[in-house]
Amino acid sequence: MKKVFRSLLFALVASGLLTACTSSDPQPSSGKYGRGTLIINEGNFSQGNGSLSFMKEDGTVQNGIFEAENGGNSIGGIIQSVKGYSLGFFANSADKLAIITNAQDKVIICDADTLKAVAVIQGANSVENPQAFASVGERGLVTNWGPIADAFGPNPKGFLTEINLRTRTFVRKIQLNGVRPQGIVSANNKFYVADNNSNKVLIFDSQGTQIGSITVANQPDKLVTDLLGKIWVICNSNPDFVNFTDNKGTLIKINPATDQIEATINNVPCDAFNSKIAVSADRLFVLSGKKVFAVNTDTNGVFEFVNNDFNLYGLGVNSITQEVFIGEATFTQASRVRQLSPTGNLVREVTAGVGTNGFLFYR
Numbered sequence: 001m002k003k004v005f006r007s008l009l010f011a012l013v014a015s016g017l018l019t020a021c022t023s024s025d026p027q028p029s030s031g032k033y034g035r036g037t038l039i040i041n042e043g044n045f046s047q048g049n050g051s052l053s054f055m056k057e058d059g060t061v062q063n064g065i066f067e068a069e070n071g072g073n074s075i076g077g078i079i080q081s082v083k084g085y086s087l088g089f090f091a092n093s094a095d096k097l098a099i100i101t102n103a104q105d106k107v108i109i110c111d112a113d114t115l116k117a118v119a120v121i122q123g124a125n126s127v128e129n130p131q132a133f134a135s136v137g138e139r140g141l142v143t144n145w146g147p148i149a150d151a152f153g154p155n156p157k158g159f160l161t162e163i164n165l166r167t168r169t170f171v172r173k174i175q176l177n178g179v180r181p182q183g184i185v186s187a188n189n190k191f192y193v194a195d196n197n198s199n200k201v202l203i204f205d206s207q208g209t210q211i212g213s214i215t216v217a218n219q220p221d222k223l224v225t226d227l228l229g230k231i232w233v234i235c236n237s238n239p240d241f242v243n244f245t246d247n248k249g250t251l252i253k254i255n256p257a258t259d260q261i262e263a264t265i266n267n268v269p270c271d272a273f274n275s276k277i278a279v280s281a282d283r284l285f286v287l288s289g290k291k292v293f294a295v296n297t298d299t300n301g302v303f304e305f306v307n308n309d310f311n312l313y314g315l316g317v318n319s320i321t322q323e324v325f326i327g328e329a330t331f332t333q334a335s336r337v338r339q340l341s342p343t344g345n346l347v348r349e350v351t352a353g354v355g356t357n358g359f360l361f362y363r
Contacts, residue, residue, distance in 0.1 A: 026084050026094040027319070028362045031113025033065065037325060037339075038360040040314070041353030043078045044331045048103050050079035051353040052115065055337070061350045063334075069115045077104030082360060084112055085135040087165060096165075097360075098133040100142060105130060107142055107161070109168050119168035126170040127161055132222075134186040136206045138166045141174075141191055143181035156180040156197050162208050174208055183222040187231055187256035194220035194233055201233055201252075203259060214259060217250035221275045224284075226297060231256055232284055234270055234277045247272040251284065251295060265300050269293050276315040276357075280322050280342070287312045292326060292344075306344045310336065316359030323347065327356025 028038070036056040043050030051074070053063045062068075066075050079101045084094025097115070099108040106122035107130060121127060129145035139162065146157035158181045160174040180197035190211075191204040196219050203212040217235035224232050231254040236247065249270040253263035269288035276287045284295040285305065290312060294305040305324070314327020314337070322342040328335040335356035339347040 026086055026092045027360060028084050028094045028097070028112035030362050031111075032115075033062070033362070035362050037316075037318070038082070038362065039327070039337060039352040039356055040079055040082050040358040040360070041335065042080070042313075042331075042355035042357040044354055045078050045103055047354075048074075048077050049354055050075050050077055050101055052079075052082070052099075053352040055339075055350055055352075059339075059348045059350060061352060063353055066110075066115055066117075069110075070117050073117075075099060075101055075108060077101040077106070078355070079357070080130060081132045081358060083133045083135075084360060085133075085140065085165065087138055093363075098135075098140065098142075100130045100133050102129045102131075107133070107163065121161070121163060121168075121170050123170075126173060128159075130161065131182055132184045134184040134191055135165060136186045136189055136191065138164060139171075139206065139208060140165045141184060141193075141204070141208060143184050143193060145180055151180055158195075158197075160193070160204075160208070172208075176202075182220070183233070185223040185225055185231060187225050187229060190256060192223055192231055192233075192254070192256070194223055196221055196236070199235070201254065212259065214254060214261065216252045216261070217264075219249075219273075220252075221273075222277045224277055224279045226279045226284075227281055229256065230254065230262065232277065232279065234268070234275045234286060236270065236272055236275055247288070249275060249286075251286075253297075263300060265295060265302065268295065268302055276313070278315045278317040278324070280317045280319070280324075285315060285317060285324060287315050287326075292324065306340060308338075314356040314358055316361070318361045320361070320363060325359045327352070327358075329355070331355045 033054045039053040041051045052066045055061045081100045105127045109119040110117045131143045142161040145151040158176045158179040162171040179195045182196040183194040189206045193202040201214045219236035235250040237249045248267045251265040270286045278285045290308045292305040311329040313329035316325040324340040334351045
């Protein structure tokens, strides 16, 4: 029955009636640049040259599109993440993007269809070393490491930035002493925050009040929601930041309806820090050096999906086509981006900006 239900959901995804993204992770619809892939280029920290590129369905790439739409003004800093959102609890098509960039420490909100900036939130009292964004209704939360001098010490001074998405203004700073908040997702009208300084995922209600926590494995990093609305968190499990080339982490599956752990998958190859994770109809994907590993979410089996010829940094899955996108780990030159079929065959390779770290898909 589970496989029949999943097959029905996959058919709806393929027809465009449903996406694999939940209300916590809406994708943009076709806009000024048409259907295709928004490529997120982190940039070089010292140069602050984070940027956005757009690859159309025919493989044509336009780099520097944010600058083109905003009078030559750059994003600045290095882009940690870009997340789409819409106001309302059940919207699954993003009309705004939240661009999270540190080094210059700001949140840029722009129209998803044109990429024109409509608001900027910045300042040490509101944003400091921000990492990721999620929303519930009109409330957005951004994870922040806080002062970098404390972020990897015994007592990090992390916090959450609360944003009113209706007025696009800063509301308050939610202090999380002792916490290094990394990834964040929303599900079941709650926020889930990975504390990369411990073995906890923190739970906040729709008002931004902490209401509990879930004990997982060491160093929870990124979180995603799957086709059935379950949360998956990748834990680096490497508290001393050693053995970067052969790290093994843990995947945890959480049911947001009960806040209980439903599955634990150990010895998953993953990067030792800033691990990337993406979800398709029936698989999870994680990066480890030059390799992409896939995890079957029915059997919990882990297998090598592709062995690449350069180190990887960016990862994404198109929920309609189930194609996998990977970006090169280089911060001194333009990154190569590869589009792979659902079976791992190369569809095309293009060149984007510096340090490609993620993707959004315009339907």
